[in-house]
Amino acid sequence: xxxxxxxxxxxxxxxxxxxxxxxxxxxxxxxxxxxxxxxxxxxxxxxxxxxxxxxxxxxxxxxxxxxxxxxxxxxxxxxxxxxxxxxxxxxxxxxxxxxxxxxxxxxxxxxxxxxxxxxxxxxxxxxxxxxxxxxxxxxxxxxxxxxxxxxxxxxxxxxxxxxxxxxxxxxxxxxxxxxxxxxxxxxxxxxxxxxxxxxxxxxxxxxxxxxxxxxxxxxxxxxxxxxxxxxxxxxxxxxxxxxxxxxxxxxxxxxxxxxxxxxxxxxxxxxxxxxxxxxxxxxxx
Amino acid sequence: xxxxxxxxxxxxxxxxxxxxxxxxxxxxxxxxxxxxxxxxxxxxxxxxxxxxxxxxxxxxxxxxxxxxxxxxxxxxxxxxxxxxxxxxxxxxxxxxxxxxxxxxxxxxxxxxxxxxxxxxxxxxxxxxxxxxxxxxxxxxxxxxxxxxxxxxxxxxxxxxxxxxxxxxxxxxxxxxxxxxxxxxxxxxxxxxxxxxxxxxxxxxxxxxxxxxxxxxxxxxxxxxxxxxxxxxxxxxxxxxxxxxxxxxxxxxxxxxxxxxxxxxxxxxxxxxxxxxxxxxxxxxxxxxxxxxxxxxxxxxxxxxxxxxxxxxxxxxxxxxxxxxxxxxx
Numbered sequence: 221x222x223x224x225x226x227x228x229x230x231x232x233x234x235x236x237x238x239x240x241x242x243x244x245x246x247x248x249x250x251x252x253x254x255x256x257x258x259x260x261x262x263x264x265x266x267x268x269x270x271x272x273x274x275x276x277x278x279x280x281x282x283x284x285x286x287x288x289x290x291x292x293x294x295x296x297x298x299x300x301x302x303x304x305x306x307x308x309x310x311x312x313x314x315x316x317x318x319x320x321x322x323x324x325x326x327x328x329x330x331x332x333x334x335x336x337x338x339x340x341x342x343x344x345x346x347x348x349x350x351x352x353x354x355x356x357x358x359x360x361x362x363x364x365x366x367x368x369x370x371x372x373x374x375x376x377x378x379x380x381x382x383x384x385x386x387x388x389x390x391x392x393x394x395x396x397x398x399x400x401x402x403x404x405x406x407x408x409x410x411x412x413x414x415x416x417x418x419x420x421x422x423x424x425x426x427x428x429x430x431x432x433x434x435x436x437x438x439x440x441x442x443x444x445x446x447x448x449x450x451x452x453x454x455x456x457x458x459x460x461x462x463x464x465x466x467x468x469x470x471x472x473x474x475x476x477x478x479x480x481x482x483x484x485x486x487x488x489x490x491x492x493x494x495x496x497x498x499x500x501x502x503x504x505x
Numbered sequence: 506x507x508x509x510x511x512x513x514x515x516x517x518x519x520x521x522x523x524x525x526x527x528x529x530x531x532x533x534x535x536x537x538x539x540x541x542x543x544x545x546x547x548x549x550x551x552x553x554x555x556x557x558x559x560x561x562x563x564x565x566x567x568x569x570x571x572x573x574x575x576x577x578x579x580x581x582x583x584x585x586x587x588x589x590x591x592x593x594x595x596x597x598x599x600x601x602x603x604x605x606x607x608x609x610x611x612x613x614x615x616x617x618x619x620x621x622x623x624x625x626x627x628x629x630x631x632x633x634x635x636x637x638x639x640x641x642x643x644x645x646x647x648x649x650x651x652x653x654x655x656x657x658x659x660x661x662x663x664x665x666x667x668x669x670x671x672x673x674x675x676x677x678x679x680x681x682x683x684x685x686x687x688x689x690x691x692x693x694x695x696x697x698x699x700x701x702x703x704x705x706x707x708x709x710x711x712x713x714x715x716x717x718x719x720x721x722x723x724x725x726x727x728x729x730x731x732x733x734x735x736x737x738x739x740x741x742x743x744x745x746x747x748x749x750x751x752x753x754x755x756x757x758x759x760x761x762x763x764x765x766x767x768x769x770x771x772x773x774x775x776x777x778x779x780x781x782x783x784x785x786x787x788x789x790x791x792x793x794x795x796x797x798x799x800x801x802x803x804x805x806x807x808x809x810x811x812x813x814x815x816x817x818x819x820x821x822x823x824x825x826x827x828x829x830x831x832x833x834x
Contacts, residue, residue, distance in 0.1 A: 236731065240631045247625070248642040251700065255646075257668050258657050273674075274666045316552045323549025330543050335550060342561055344752070344815055348760050348784050349808045352791050352800055353564030353571070356578065376556025407545050436651035438763050443792070457652045458767055468660050475653035486648050490641065493648065494707060 262286070262472035269468050282469070286477065289470040292463060295477075297449060298456040305370050305452060306434040312374030313381055313430035314423050320377050321385035322411045326397055336386075343379045355443060369444045370437075374430065381426050388422040389415060425492045432482050453478050572802035577795045589802035600803070602778050603786035606691065610782065611758040614695045619750055622705030623743070627735065629706065630713045640710075647704030655767040658697045659684060669696075684768060687779035694764055694780070705750055712746045713739060744826045752818045756811055760784055783807055 261269070262285055264278040290296075323329075324336050358369040392415065400410050416423070438454040445451060451459070457474055486493065547554075572589055574582040593600050629640050661668045662683035670680030681689040716739065724734050762784040766772045772789060774781030783803070791800035 237631065237633050240628055241633045241635075244628055244633065244635075244639045244643075247628075248639060251642055251646055251703075253668065254657055254661055254700065257661065261660060269666075272666060273671060320550050320553045323546050327542060327546040327549060329546025330539075332546060335554075338557065339553065342557065344756060345561065346756055346760055346808060346811050348762070348787070349568065349804045350561055350564040352797060352804060353567040354560060355792075356567070356797065357559070357564065359578070373556065373560055375552065376560060377553035382553060407549070411549075432648065438652055438767070442766075454652045457656070461656070471656050472660065475656045478651070478653045479649055482648060483645075486645065493644070494711075 258472050259476060261468055262476050264469045266467065266469065285469050285473045289460075289473040290477070292470065293456050293460050293474075294448065294451070295453070295456060295474070298451050298453050301367075301450060302435060302452040302454075305367055306431045308367075308371045309374040309434040310427045310430045312371065313378060314427050316375050316377050317381035317426060318385050318416060318419070318423060319411060321382050321389055322407070322415055324382065325386045325389035326394070326410075326415070327407060339379050339382055343383070351443070358444065364444055365447050365450060366444075367450070370434070370440045374434075381430075385419060385422055385426065388419045392418055421492060421495055424489060425495050428485060428489050428492055432485060435481060568801040568804055571798050572805050574798045576798040576801075578797055579795075582798075585798070589799045590806070592799065593802055593806065599778065599781060599786055603781045603783045606779065606781055607759060607761065607783040609691055610694065610761055611755060613691075614698050614758050615751060615754050617695060618698060618702055618705060618754060619747065621699055621702040622750070623709055623747070625702060625706045626709035626713060627739070629710055644703040644707060647701040647707075649701070651763075652767055654697075655764055658693070658700075659768060662693050662696075685776055687775075687777035690775050690779040694761070694768075697764065705754070708746050708750065709743055712743050716742045741827045745828060748818070748822045748826045752815060752822075755814055755818070759807065759811055762788065 260276065260278060263281045263283065264275075264285075265280070265282055268275055268278055324332065324339070354369075358364060361368075363369050396414060397407075397410050400414060405413075436454065437452075438458065441452045441455040442458075445455060448459075457478055460474060461471060571582065573584055573586060575585050575588075576582045625643055629636065629643060633639075662670075664670060664680070664682040664685060667680075667683070669683070673680040683689050683693040720738050720742075721734060724738060729737070761782050765775070765780045765782050765785050766788070769775040769780045769785075772785050772793075774785065784807075787800050787803040787807070790796045790803065
């Protein structure tokens with residue numbers, strides 16, 4: 221009787237697995253179809269776009285759509301602009317947030333805990349509340365139509381990244397720093413030569429999120445850039461729509477190109493995305 | 506209890522005194538060391554302090570004051586008392602429209618994405634073939650964002666040629682006009698949001714993998730089925746994540762802007778203003794008509810709503826969030 225019971229359970233178990241597998245398979249197809257559709261649409265001829273019902277596959281792959289679309293706007297310039305902003309954001313976030321995080325993780329100073337609670341509470345602050353006064357501040361400084369409003373804030377710390385890097389630094393035993401101090405090193409050297417190499421995975425996580433965040437940001441460029449030569453890809457793409465109207469093959473071709481860097485980064489650094497998520501999962505525990 | 510506290514403080518002091526006695530460090534040296542350490546500490550956190558003062562605290566106070574003025578960037582700031590708030594509540598119909606649109610979006614998108622993320626995380630936490638690939642596929646849409654994704658969904662949801670309605674057509678369902686029908690614009694955005702449900706999923710999955718297998722083994726011995734195990738073990742263990750997810754995604758959803766801006770032709774609000782979200786209305790006031798005073802009042806009102814909701818969330822969270830190893834606080 222006991223044996224029968226366990227056999228039954230085993231059978232049920234594999235049926236459940238099959239069900240899970242099928243749901244995941246269907247779900248994956250549903251999630252991937254939009255991306256496939258995007259790529260297929262980008263390769264269609266203008267006639268096929270207008271056709272009803274639209275064919276799923278184009279008769280011929282019109283790779284020339286990509287070149288045509290690229291030439292419609294100043295996309296080369298816009299890509300370089302975006303790259304510059306994204307790289308500067310990455311550098312700022314990695315350097316400054318690790319520096320600040322070191323202060324919170326490894327140095328005891330008066331008011332540290334109060335300040336750190338302040339850091340955490342700014343994570344709950346809705347960004348839109350400070351958007352208008354920040355715009356006024358930057359416009360009074362004459363920074364409108366420059367990249368400064370999109371770059372300088374990255375050098376002034378971000379609460380989430382400070383928190384994430386501090387969590388990692390807390391796992392480094394204090395003895396290492398203490399020994400270094402005995403040897404005459406100061407905190408700046410310990411931060412740069414000991415701590416930074418030890419938290420490399422976390423720094424990569426921060427770098428990835430900063431880069432893709434800046435790459436995909438529309439709000440900042442929309443607010444501060446009106447000179448077309450200064451446009452980023454997101455802003456260029458947004459205005460590009462007006463110039464090609466319903467030429468979805470061109471729109472999708474450009475969209476695919478704008479998404480490619482993010483997708484590449486995702487596949488190269490996949491495990492670091494997951495690491496970042498796990499740290500934030502841990503903090504809520 | 507009081508006695509306990511007193512004696513704790515007492516032993517603490519005694520301990521300190523003993524330490525000082527033992528190491529025989531002169532008092533002056535200790536304070537000098539502290540002074541140096543304090544300075545070093547502040548040098549390290551200085552960038553954040555500057556950022557906090559210039560980009561957060563200062564702007565917050567400035568916009569609070571601006572909300573009581575008729576400021577429009579070029580004008581002087583004339584104090585007009587509560588006029589902006591009065592106008593908001595009594596004269597601006599679009600304010601109420603935008604508030605209603607935003608609340609509609611929050612009320613549906615937050616629970617749907619939370620439940621969706623948990624459901625997907627449970628599926629992805631099973632031992633099935635090809636799990637690594639499944640996890641990658643489910644997470645991929647979450648990292649894609651920006652204008653390209655909005656364009657993609659405008660294409661997918663296009664009434665006659667879009668893939669979604671083509672799909673519904675197979676089953677003989679006449680799909681709605683989505684972004685062209687005021688009743689369907691917001692569900693369209695929620696649908697798009699659900700595509701990226703893998704972002705939240707990753708948090709839940711991370712937590713689920715940290716649950717001790719012994720808990721499930723014990724439940725197995727008691728003959729619990731999968732559903733019982735989910736509701737009595739998994740769900741309580743992931744409540745801290747649910748709590749965090751609900752708090753942050755409520756704040757985030759209240760600030761919906763980019764999607765609506767791109768999908769409604771430069772922020773015009775869509776059909777019958779059905780996509781005129783709160784921040785879109787605020788944006789139009791601030792950066793199209795440069796009515797900064799009024800827009801600041803709108804910003805502070807939203808800030809107030811979000812603070813109250815966050816406070817309620819934090820209070821209520823104490824009742825249902827389970828912290829492992831904690832004292833239930």
